[in-house]
Amino acid sequence: MVRIFTDTSSLFTPEDGRKMGFDVAPLTVTIAGKTYREREEIETPEFIDIINQGHLPTSSQPTPADLMEIYEKATAENPVIHITITDGLSGAYQSACGVRETMDNKEYITVFNSGSLCGPQWMIVRKAKEMADAGASVEEIVAQLEYLKANDKSFLIPQDFDYLRRGGRLTPAAAKVGSLLRLVPLMTQTADDRQLEKAGLCRSFAKAVEKCAETFHKLNVGEKHMIMISHAQNLKEAEQAKAMLEKEFPLSQVKVVDLTPAFTTQGGPRCVSIQSMIDIDK
Numbered sequence: 001m002v003r004i005f006t007d008t009s010s011l012f013t014p015e016d017g018r019k020m021g022f023d024v025a026p027l028t029v030t031i032a033g034k035t036y037r038e039r040e041e042i043e044t045p046e047f048i049d050i051i052n053q054g055h056l057p058t059s060s061q062p063t064p065a066d067l068m069e070i071y072e073k074a075t076a077e078n079p080v081i082h083i084t085i086t087d088g089l090s091g092a093y094q095s096a097c098g099v100r101e102t103m104d105n106k107e108y109i110t111v112f113n114s115g116s117l118c119g120p121q122w123m124i125v126r127k128a129k130e131m132a133d134a135g136a137s138v139e140e141i142v143a144q145l146e147y148l149k150a151n152d153k154s155f156l157i158p159q160d161f162d163y164l165r166r167g168g169r170l171t172p173a174a175a176k177v178g179s180l181l182r183l184v185p186l187m188t189q190t191a192d193d194r195q196l197e198k199a200g201l202c203r204s205f206a207k208a209v210e211k212c213a214e215t216f217h218k219l220n221v222g223e224k225h226m227i228m229i230s231h232a233q234n235l236k237e238a239e240q241a242k243a244m245l246e247k248e249f250p251l252s253q254v255k256v257v258d259l260t261p262a263f264t265t266q267g268g269p270r271c272v273s274i275q276s277m278i279d280i281d282k
Contacts, residue, residue, distance in 0.1 A: 002132040003078050003162045004142060005070045007062050007092065008260055009085035010114075012231070013039040015066040020127050023070050025062035027092075027262040031055050038261040047261040048233050048269045057264040061092035067099045074108035079138050081110045083125050083145070085117045088194025089266075109165075110138055112145055115193045118263065119228030119255075119275035122151035151278040153219055155199060155212045156187040159234065159270040203273075207239045212274045213248045221276045223251035228277070232259040234270040241274060253279070 004022035006012065017024035026037035029047065045054040051057060067082070074080040082100075087093035096111045103109060114121040118135035124145050130142045186208045188199040202208040221227070227245050231238035238256050244252050259273065267273065 001078060001135065002128075002138055003070070003073065003080045004125065004128045004132055005080055005082040006121070006125045007084070008039050008123045009090070009092070009117050009262065010083065011118055011257060011260065012122065012125060015039075018163055020129060021133070022125070025066040025070075027059055027061060027260070028063075029059045029261045029265055031057035032173060036261070042261055043260055044233060044261050044264055049256075050235045051264070053066065057247050059260070059265040061095050064095070064099050068097055069105070071100065071103050071105070071109050074103075074105050076108060077163050079108040079110065081112055081128060081132075081138060081141060083112045083121065083128060085121060086115050086189070086193045088114045088192070089117060089189075089196070092172060094102055110142065112142060114145075116152050116154060116189070116275075116277075117147040118154070118230050118259070119226070119257075120148065120154065120277040122228070122254055123152075123226065123277045123279065152276060153215060153221075154273065154275040155208075155215075156190050156196060156267050157205065157208045157272045157274070158185055158187065158267050159272075160268045166268050173220055205237050205240070208245065209244050209274065213245060216245075216249065216276050221249055221252060224248070224278055225252045226279045227252050227254045228273075228275050229254065229256045230259045230263070230273040230275075231256070232264040232267060232269055232271050234272055238272055241272060245274070251268050252276075 007025045008027050012024050014024045029036055029038055031050050084093040093113045100106050100109045114124050128141050182203040184205050186200040187196045190197050200211055209261050229238045229241050242254050242256050
């Protein structure tokens with residue numbers, strides 16, 4: 001049977017993986033001079049508390065040792081599919097490919113670039129595990145994952161211009177103007193999935209959600225789709241977005257989940273991610 005391997009960028013925890021029968025390696029975050037394995041040694045509330053003390057965090061992909069531990073188990077009878085966060089927004093895919101090349105059994109290891117993160121990656125991992133359990137081959141699983149990968153859309157609504165400026169994700173001038181005008185930035189993945197770009201500057205959080213909904217309507221989001229809202233300790237606005245999107249898309253499942261420390265590193269405290277993905281089980 002095909003063995004599925006991913007990391008916490010999929011929103012699955014290592015404990016989730018143990019319960020469900022696949023492997024999940026933690027991403028790591030460094031803050032205030034200390035490095036943690038997320039979802040094992042630190043969770044988002046504690047992580048944000050440290051950020052709020054004035055510390056700027058960094059994050060990194062799973063260690064080569066984490067990858068090799070799983071790769072070594074790959075055989076002809078039990079090949080491994082490793083599903084990573086999108087290449088470009090993280091070095092995880094390239095790192096995994098590099099480690100794979102060092103393995104004597106590399107022909108039994110497939111590194112799959114999810115082309116996304118959070119919700120769509122969660123869906124891709126879930127589908128891969130379902131198909132593996134049903135006895136599908138590596139080729140059959142990858143073909144379905146490519147279809148899922150081509151049918152998602154992601155938005156990020158950061159809350160803190162100063163955080164983005166300090167993290168180098170926004171120019172000082174843009175941060176100053178945005179803060180003064182109290183604008184809400186809306187970001188989305190580029191067409192090649194490798195970076196984030198500005199999708200708009202909105203007058204309020206609600207206006208940003210409306211702009212997401214406009215795009216989802218253009219993409220014909222409906223009963224075959226799930227909309228996932230992920231947040232970094234901002235349940236109030238996540239629930240606001242959920243209510244708005246359930247009204248706009250009554251046939252879609254709308255799910256609210258917590259973001260991990262590593263994604264909080266990218267979007268900042270209280271950021272909200274809104275993503276649509278196709279659910280081919282429907």
